[in-house]
Amino acid sequence: MDMDQLKRQAAARALEEVRDGMQLGLGTGSTAKHFVELLGERVAAGLKVIGVPTSEATRADAERCGVPLTTLDAIDHLDITVDGADEIDPELNLIKGGGGALLREKIVAAASDRMIVIADDTKWVPTLGRFPLPIEVIPFGLGATSRAIEKAFAECGVSGQMAVRKAKDGHVFVTDGGHWIVDARLERIVDPASLARALSAIPGVVEHGLFIGLASSAVLAGGEGIRVIERRKPKGD
Numbered sequence: 001m002d003m004d005q006l007k008r009q010a011a012a013r014a015l016e017e018v019r020d021g022m023q024l025g026l027g028t029g030s031t032a033k034h035f036v037e038l039l040g041e042r043v044a045a046g047l048k049v050i051g052v053p054t055s056e057a058t059r060a061d062a063e064r065c066g067v068p069l070t071t072l073d074a075i076d077h078l079d080i081t082v083d084g085a086d087e088i089d090p091e092l093n094l095i096k097g098g099g100g101a102l103l104r105e106k107i108v109a110a111a112s113d114r115m116i117v118i119a120d121d122t123k124w125v126p127t128l129g130r131f132p133l134p135i136e137v138i139p140f141g142l143g144a145t146s147r148a149i150e151k152a153f154a155e156c157g158v159s160g161q162m163a164v165r166k167a168k169d170g171h172v173f174v175t176d177g178g179h180w181i182v183d184a185r186l187e188r189i190v191d192p193a194s195l196a197r198a199l200s201a202i203p204g205v206v207e208h209g210l211f212i213g214l215a216s217s218a219v220l221a222g223g224e225g226i227r228v229i230e231r232r233k234p235k236g237d
């Protein structure tokens with residue numbers, strides 16, 4: 001089975017959790033796109049749900065698939081967010097932002113009662129960090145912000161090269177919020193919660209791709225079948 005089929009299987013398993021009347025966060029990326037497509041099929045068959053997209057790309061996908069949309073200003077909470085991830089550790093801490101949507105993804109996940117992460121099982125790692133950590137920054141004062149990020153890395157026992165993300169056309173990648181992303185090659189993040197706190201305290205950092213205590217469960221699809229891992233601690237811990 002190829003990777004794309006595994007991603008679709010994980011998305012299909014998460015869809016089993018969706019009930020009539022639910023308000024859903026819709027993630028971004030190739031795995032989340034499968035979820036939106038499958039959700040669209042259920043909506044066409046009569047399921048009543050409403051979604052909040054985590055990116056302009058997902059908004060376009062949801063509209064194409066006939067999934068009704070709303071905003072976090074119009075509703076007071078979300079029941080479930082279903083989203084992909086770049087890495088998932090055994091505590092269900094995540095690295096996200098490979099697709100550049102980490103800011104809206106984190107706002108939406110934090111507004112949800114539950115976050116279900118869907119992925120092929122290559123995303124499961126013993127320790128986060130092999131995937132470059134995306135850090136969303138304000139372009140103004142990037143030199144100062146980068147130095148503050150390096151200081152935070154040193155305090156948290158990590159180091160690695162940083163690079164401003166480029167789009168396929170060679171220009172700087174600009175997020176839906178109009179910011180830039182710095183990708184940091186850290187290899188091994190020994191204490192992701194401390195690093196998350198240190199990065200959040202830097203003024204020029206808008207958000208970072210460490211999702212700590214947000215995922216409620218992970219649905220991992222692999223050659224051996226589907227594995228569902230539930231988070232042991234309550235959301236936010």
Ligand SMILES: O=C(CO)[C@H](O)[C@H](O)COP(=O)(O)O
Nearest residue numbers: 029030031084097098099101
């Ligand atoms: O965080 C993300 C986008 O910002 C994605 O969820 C993450 O990059 C995984 O993407 P894919 O499902 O394509 O592997």
